[in-house]
Amino acid sequence: MMRLALAIVALCALQSRAAVPAAGQGVCQSNVDCSAAGVCHEGTCQCETGYTGEACQQLNNLTIPVNSGFRMDDYHIWGAQVVKVNETYHMFASAYNASLNFFQNWLYDAIIVRATATHPLGPFTFQNVVLDQIPGRWDKNPMNPKIVRAADGTFLLFYTGDADDQGLQRVGMAYSATVDGNFTRVPHPVLEPAPPGAWDSRITTNCAVTVRPDGGLLMVYKASCCAEPASQTQVCLGVAGIDDWRQFNFSRLSPDPIIPCPANSFNFEDPSVYYDPNSDYYHLIIKDEYGTVTHDGYSGAHFISPDGIHYNVTTPALSYWTSHVWSDGRTRRMNKQERPEVLLDEHGSPLVAYFATDTELDGSQNKTWNMAIPLNPSLL
Numbered sequence: 001m002m003r004l005a006l007a008i009v010a011l012c013a014l015q016s017r018a019a020v021p022a023a024g025q026g027v028c029q030s031n032v033d034c035s036a037a038g039v040c041h042e043g044t045c046q047c048e049t050g051y052t053g054e055a056c057q058q059l060n061n062l063t064i065p066v067n068s069g070f071r072m073d074d075y076h077i078w079g080a081q082v083v084k085v086n087e088t089y090h091m092f093a094s095a096y097n098a099s100l101n102f103f104q105n106w107l108y109d110a111i112i113v114r115a116t117a118t119h120p121l122g123p124f125t126f127q128n129v130v131l132d133q134i135p136g137r138w139d140k141n142p143m144n145p146k147i148v149r150a151a152d153g154t155f156l157l158f159y160t161g162d163a164d165d166q167g168l169q170r171v172g173m174a175y176s177a178t179v180d181g182n183f184t185r186v187p188h189p190v191l192e193p194a195p196p197g198a199w200d201s202r203i204t205t206n207c208a209v210t211v212r213p214d215g216g217l218l219m220v221y222k223a224s225c226c227a228e229p230a231s232q233t234q235v236c237l238g239v240a241g242i243d244d245w246r247q248f249n250f251s252r253l254s255p256d257p258i259i260p261c262p263a264n265s266f267n268f269e270d271p272s273v274y275y276d277p278n279s280d281y282y283h284l285i286i287k288d289e290y291g292t293v294t295h296d297g298y299s300g301a302h303f304i305s306p307d308g309i310h311y312n313v314t315t316p317a318l319s320y321w322t323s324h325v326w327s328d329g330r331t332r333r334m335n336k337q338e339r340p341e342v343l344l345d346e347h348g349s350p351l352v353a354y355f356a357t358d359t360e361l362d363g364s365q366n367k368t369w370n371m372a373i374p375l376n377p378s379l380l
């Protein structure tokens with residue numbers, strides 16, 4: 001990108017001095033240089049609604065209304081995806097007993113709940129328990145929900161299932177004809193770990209799913225190696241797909257991690273993936289735990305892909321940060337800000353980014369909740 005940028009500047013300098021963009025304004029040659037999230041116009045990126053930054057790489061972090069997001073009195077809330085049905089926004093979220101320590105019990109205490117709001121920023125109100133604990137099953141504790149609407153209108157709820165005291169997470173799936181109906185759980189995981197020796201042979205977890213233009217589904221998942229020794233090493237992200245959700249069994253689309261993943265590394269997790277009809281690209285927004293590609297510490301990165309399988313990081317890489325301006329005029333830095341999920345509007349442009357956080361507006365860190373960041377100025 002840098003070499004390309006210099007080449008363009010040199011070329012422009014030869015042809016027309018007026019065409020040279022000002023330093024720091026960003027230099028693009030194609031829409032891909034604008035993170036497939038904007039249009040390259042005379043060497044400068046013009047961002048689609050919902051994105052900002054010199055290369056449209058950043059989710060457009062606007063001022064957050066203090067009265068937004070989703071909290072429950074007796075539960076820690078941790079991460080969500082939202083689906084709009086008619087004029088109502090339905091949030092599917094993980095919930096945990098608030099009298100237990102969330103960071104010690106998140107693997108053993110989960111249920112999935114639904115909450116609704118008439119505005120996409122909320123505040124959301126609890127409606128019902130969607131997936132409860134079922135003792136004895138591989139997915140006793142269902143968590144980390146992702147909700148997508150299949151091409152035939154069926155609501156598909158993906159989640160991480162975990163049996164007690166084993167830590168052996170698997171990707172699960174449930175389905176319902178209506179958003180507020182009873183979700184039927186598929187009895188087996190829909191993406192099992194790969195055979196011994198593979199990078200993803202220990203667990204499959206924390207998936208994100210989007211509907212492909214052909215009506216099939218694309219899944220990005222987190223996995224790790226190996227079953228022995230019993231501690232996970234090399235935590236990476238993979239990609240899988242399914243042509244028809246009724247097959248209940250995703251196939252790997254690549255044997256390798258989709259982002260370079262050195263031995264013993266744990267750099268990225270919590271994917272949000274969506275197909276962008278405006279650019280015909282897939283976007284992957286993901287937590288960059290140590291700032292490996294953003295070079296900005298605990299933050300979020302942006303990757304793009306023309307086929308959902310092969311990804312490149314955007315330049316710059318930063319998709320979100322953890323410090324925000326709120327409607328009371330204060331700037332707050334979240335201690336934890338995880339599980340990004342992007343809600344698109346009816347044009348396929350980012351509308352809201354949801355995150356799990358442990359930090360309350362008064363600075364306390366006793367109870368987790370979901371925050372909602374507006375990406376489109378029309379929301380405010």
Ligand SMILES: *[C@@H]1O[C@H](CO)[C@@H](O)[C@H](O)[C@H]1NC(C)=O
Nearest residue numbers: 084085086087088178179180
């Ligand atoms: C949404 O609106 C359609 C058309 O009015 C109606 O048939 C459907 O039942 C509504 N869905 C929900 C979940 O309210």
Ligand SMILES: *[C@@H]1O[C@H](CO)[C@@H](O)[C@H](O)[C@H]1NC(C)=O
Nearest residue numbers: 074075096097098099100109
């Ligand atoms: C939450 O945990 C406490 C302490 O173990 C227990 O007394 C209470 O019944 C639990 N609440 C729910 C809703 O499970």
Ligand SMILES: *[C@@H]1O[C@H](CO)[C@@H](O)[C@H](O)[C@H]1NC(C)=O
Nearest residue numbers: 176177178179180181182183
């Ligand atoms: C959901 O299941 C419960 C218990 O089996 C049943 O009473 C209820 O009618 C069901 N609701 C729907 C919308 O199917």
Ligand SMILES: *[C@@H]1O[C@H](CO)[C@@H](O)[C@H](O)[C@H]1NC(C)=O
Nearest residue numbers: 188190247248249250251252
């Ligand atoms: C799921 O798919 C994989 C590969 O596509 C296949 O090896 C496996 O047998 C299938 N499992 C079931 C339960 O259909």
Ligand SMILES: *[C@@H]1O[C@H](CO)[C@@H](O)[C@H](O)[C@H]1NC(C)=O
Nearest residue numbers: 001304305306307310311312
């Ligand atoms: C990633 O970027 C390289 C260098 O610009 C390019 O050659 C390659 O085609 C890109 N890959 C994808 C999947 O877009």
Ligand SMILES: *[C@@H]1O[C@H](CO)[C@@H](O)[C@H](O)[C@H]1NC(C)=O
Nearest residue numbers: 061062063064321323324325
């Ligand atoms: C948006 O993010 C940028 C870069 O991290 C930051 O400087 C700015 O204050 C943020 N704006 C709001 C409204 O949070």
Ligand SMILES: *[C@@H]1O[C@H](CO)[C@@H](O)[C@H](O)[C@H]1NC(C)=O
Nearest residue numbers: 359360362363364365366367
């Ligand atoms: C809430 O958090 C604050 C600071 O994080 C701490 O001082 C306080 O003891 C906590 N309160 C409860 C009830 O845990």
